[in-house]
Amino acid sequence: MVSIDSISILHEILGYEKPNHPLITWIDLNTIKPKEQFYNVSFKLNFYMISLKNSSECELIYGRKNYDFREGSLMFAKPGQLLAKGARSDNETTDGWMLCFHPDLIRTSTLWNKMSDYSFFEYEANEALHLSDQEKEIVERIVQHIQVEYSGNLDTYSNELLISNLEVLLNYAKRFYGRQFITRTAVLKESVEKFKMLLKEQCTAEAIARSGMPRVKGLAQALGYSPNYLSDMLKKETGKTAQEFIKLQMLELAQQLLLHTKDPIYRIADQLGFEQPSSFTKFIKLQLGVSPAEFRRQHGG
Known part of the structure; x- marks a missing residue:
């Protein structure tokens, strides 16, 4: 080179x-x-x-x-x-x-x-x-x-x-x-739907256990885009970047696990690919304004 x-x-x-x-x-x-x-x-x-x-x-x-x-x-x-x-x-x-x-x-x-x-x-x-x-x-x-x-x-x-x-x-x-x-609206709308489907497939406890948290780079590569182009395309079409979509999907999964399982917080954090329970707690607080434990109590989990 x-x-x-x-x-x-x-x-x-x-x-x-x-x-x-x-x-x-x-x-x-x-x-x-x-x-x-x-x-x-x-x-x-x-x-x-x-x-x-x-x-x-x-x-x-x-x-x-x-x-x-x-x-x-x-x-x-x-x-x-x-x-x-x-x-x-x-x-x-x-x-x-x-x-x-x-x-x-x-x-x-x-x-x-x-x-x-x-x-x-x-x-x-x-x-x-x-x-x-x-x-x-x-x-x-x-x-x-x-x-x-x-x-x-x-x-x-x-x-x-x-x-x-x-x-x-x-x-x-x-x-x-x-x-x-x-x-390219018609093509991009189809790509947005493919992205959402792929993200849902990758954002399950089983998929995260196999491959870790979804990443913009991996999602973009699977769809045939560069990470920046994918995020810019999503921003134009939906108002959200690829990273924002990932956060929302991870938040939805976290809420499901907090409300519908009795797993302790540290185990849910591990299932979602967080290296430390404190990182998971910080993520939930930033998104919901309360800790994972408080969210459970508020919603009868």
């Missing part, structure tokens, strides 16, 4: 001209000439990447319907993401571009503290953002502003303008993902 820690190393690996700025770059994928030794090699990118694929042949593992836009697929990756370049093909062409920026560019800015709001940086490639012509035009116009800014003579305003344009780009991406969720 090759770790790419800087923009200049990325340019070198891709056989691309020297970068104009040490912390941000735009690369035309049509013109790259990767070195032979880097084919069939895994890379770890230690910066943020936004990549647009201009192709009508963008196959996804799930969720593709006739109403999806096909003009372009916008993908996002956060630092530490693993990527791989396949074997060289004689007819190989890549129509698109990628915008990369190092965390140091934004580390001292307000954008740094907002990056967790842009959860799509942790989506899988098959959860790419499919842009309409109008959306693609907006994205590329902002990217052009960024290119002009870092390619010119840098001054005291350069970083502020670069970062503000990046934030505008990310906010548009958030809006466009919201549109994508809306246009």
